[in-house]
Amino acid sequence: MKHELVKLSHGDLLVLLAFFGTIVWIGAKFVRTKGKILDFLLGGRALTLPVFVLTLFSTWYGGILGVGEFGFSYGISSWILQGVPYYIFAAIFAVVFAKRARRAEVVTIPEQLEKIYGKKVSYLGAIFTGVLSCPAPYVLMFAILLQIITGWTLFPCLLVGTLFSFFYLWFGGFKADVATDVFFGIVMIFGFMVILPFLYMKYGGVDFLVQNLPDLHLKWHGGNSAQFIIMWFFIALWTFIEPTFYQRCYAAQDEKVAEQGIFISIGFWFLFDIMTVIAALYSKAIFHNLDQPMMAYPLLADLVLPSVWKGIFFAGMFATILSTLNSQLFVSATSLGRDLCWKVTGDSEKTEIRWIRMGMIVAALLCLWMAYRMPSVVRLWYTIGTVIVPGLLVAMVSTFFKKMYIPSNWMLATMVTGFSVSLIWLCLGWKSHLGASDYPLGIEPMFPGLFASLLIWGVARVFFTDSTKPSNQV
Numbered sequence: 339m340k341h342e343l344v345k346l347s348h349g350d351l352l353v354l355l356a357f358f359g360t361i362v363w364i365g366a367k368f369v370r371t372k373g374k375i376l377d378f379l380l381g382g383r384a385l386t387l388p389v390f391v392l393t394l395f396s397t398w399y400g401g402i403l404g405v406g407e408f409g410f411s412y413g414i415s416s417w418i419l420q421g422v423p424y425y426i427f428a429a430i431f432a433v434v435f436a437k438r439a440r441r442a443e444v445v446t447i448p449e450q451l452e453k454i455y456g457k458k459v460s461y462l463g464a465i466f467t468g469v470l471s472c473p474a475p476y477v478l479m480f481a482i483l484l485q486i487i488t489g490w491t492l493f494p495c496l497l498v499g500t501l502f503s504f505f506y507l508w509f510g511g512f513k514a515d516v517a518t519d520v521f522f523g524i525v526m527i528f529g530f531m532v533i534l535p536f537l538y539m540k541y542g543g544v545d546f547l548v549q550n551l552p553d554l555h556l557k558w559h560g561g562n563s564a565q566f567i568i569m570w571f572f573i574a575l576w577t578f579i580e581p582t583f584y585q586r587c588y589a590a591q592d593e594k595v596a597e598q599g600i601f602i603s604i605g606f607w608f609l610f611d612i613m614t615v616i617a618a619l620y621s622k623a624i625f626h627n628l629d630q631p632m633m634a635y636p637l638l639a640d641l642v643l644p645s646v647w648k649g650i651f652f653a654g655m656f657a658t659i660l661s662t663l664n665s666q667l668f669v670s671a672t673s674l675g676r677d678l679c680w681k682v683t684g685d686s687e688k689t690e691i692r693w694i695r696m697g698m699i700v701a702a703l704l705c706l707w708m709a710y711r712m713p714s715v716v717r718l719w720y721t722i723g724t725v726i727v728p729g730l731l732v733a734m735v736s737t738f739f740k741k742m743y744i745p746s747n748w749m750l751a752t753m754v755t756g757f758s759v760s761l762i763w764l765c766l767g768w769k770s771h772l773g774a775s776d777y778p779l780g781i782e783p784m785f786p787g788l789f790a791s792l793l794i795w796g797v798a799r800v801f802f803t804d805s806t807k808p809s810n811q812v
Contacts, residue, residue: 344486350645350648354656357525361660364514367517381516391606392520394582395606395610396523397586398424399610400473400658400660402526402614403483403636404715413619414557416618417611419567421615429600431583432600432604435587439596446585446672446673446677448464460677464673464674464678464681467673468701472708473705475722476662478709483652484498499663507698512589519661523657525653526655526661529651529657530610532643532651533638533642536643550626582665582669585665585669620638621634621638624641632715667701670704673697675693724760724782725783728756728790730753732749742795742799744802748797760783766778
C-alpha cells in the first residue's frame with residue numbers, strides 16, 4: 339500500500355534527528371548494564387509515582403494513527419469508543435486490581451496464573467499474553483510514518499521500526515523501557531500541543547468545525563450501531579488483562595503508587611484525548627474525504643505547520659508509537675521466552691535473561707509477520723482483542739478472588755473454549771472488516787467467545803467444592 343509523501347524541511351529533519359539521537363543516547367546507557375533478573379524484568383520494583391505515571395501514560399497510548407483514523411471517520415464518537423470505556427475500566431482496575439497485583443509479588447501475568455492454577459494454565463497464558471502484547475499495530479504505524487517521510491516500501495520500514503526498539507531492550511530490559519518511556523511521554527504531549535494553536539489561527543474555532551463537519555461527526559454515536567459501540571466497550575475489557583498495566587503495578591514502589599498512578603494517568607489520557615480528537619475533527623473539516631483516513635494527522639500537519647514545528651509534531655507521533663512498541667515488545671518477549679520456553683525446558687536461572695532475549699527475537703518476527711500480512715491498524719487491534727480477550731479474561735480476573743476459583747483443568751478448558759469459539763466465529767465472517775453483517779447470526783465474534791468461556795466457568799462453579807480452594811489466592 340502506497341502512502342502520500344509529506345514535505346519535511348531541513349529544520350524538521352534536524353528535529354527528528356535530535357529526537358532519534360536522544361533515544362539512541364538513552365539506550366546506549368544500558369549497553370554495558372549487568373543486573374539481576376528482577377532489575378531486568380521490573381527495574382527492582384522501584385517505580386516512583388511520577389515515573390509510574392509518565393511510563394503508563396505513554397505506554398497505553400500508542401495507536402496514534404488509529405486514533406486519527408477513528409476520529410476522522412466517526413468524529414466525537416471516537417472519544418466515546420476509544421476513550422470513555424478505557425477510563426472506566428482503568429479506574430476499576432485501579433480500585434480492584436492495582437493493589438492486589440502489587441501485593442502478589444510476581445513478575446508476570448503467566449506467573450500469577452501459575453501461582454493459582456499451575457503450569458498448564460500458565461503456559462497457555464504465556465502464549466495468549468505473548469500474542470496480546472505483540473506490537474504489530476505499532477510497528478505498522480511506525481512503518482507508515484517512515485514511509486511517508488522516506489518513500490521506502492513497507493517491509494524495510496517495518497524492519498527499522500522493530501529493530502530500533504530492539505537494541506536498548508536487549509541490553510537494558512525494563513529499565514531501558516522506562517527511561518525511554520519517560521522521554522516519549524514528554525515529547526508526545528508537547529508534539530500535539532503545538533498543532534492546536536496553528537489550527538485555530540488559520541481556520542477558527544468551534545464555528546468552523548460546526549459549519550464544515552458532517553452532522554454525525556458531532557453526535558455521540560457517530561451513526562454507529564448499538565452492537566458496534568458495545569463491541570468496542572467489550573474490547574476495552576482488554577484493560578483487565580493488559581500486560582503493561584500489570585507490569586507497571588508489579589514494578590511500583592508500593593501499592594499506593596500503583597493505585598494512585600493509574601488515576602493520575604487517566605487524567606493525562608483525558609487531556610491527550612481532547613487534543614487528538616480536536617485535531618481529528620479539524621482534519622475531517624478541512625479534507626472532508628481521504629482515501630486513507632489513517633493519514634489524517636500526518637496530512638494535517640503537512641498542511642498547517644511551518645518548518646520545525648512540523649518536525650516537533652512528527653516527533654510526537656513517533657514518540658507515541660514507540661512508547662507502546664517497546665513496552666509491548668518486551669512483555670511479549672518475556673512471556674514467550676521466559677514464561678513459556680525457559681520454564682518448559684527447566685533451564686538454569688543463569689539462562690533466564692538469555693531466554694527473554696530469544697523471546698524478543700520470536701516476538702519481533704511475529705509482529706513483523708502480522709503487520710505485513712494485515713496492514714491495517716484498526717483490524718490488528720480488532721483481531722487480537724477479539725480472540726485473546728475471551729481466552730484470558732476470566733482466568734486472569736479469577737486469580738484475585740477466591741470465590742471465582744475453579745479447578746485447573748476446568749480453567750484450562752475455559753481458556754481454550756473462549757479463544758477457540760471467537761477464532762472460529764471470526765474466521766467464518768473474515769470477509770467483513772469491522773461490521774457484523776457477515777458473521778454468523780450477525781453477532782461479533784467476541785460475544786460468543788466470552789459467553790462460551792463464562793459458560794464453562796459457570797458449570798465448573800456449580801460442581802466446585804470449597805475444600806479445594808487455593809490458600810495463596812492474591
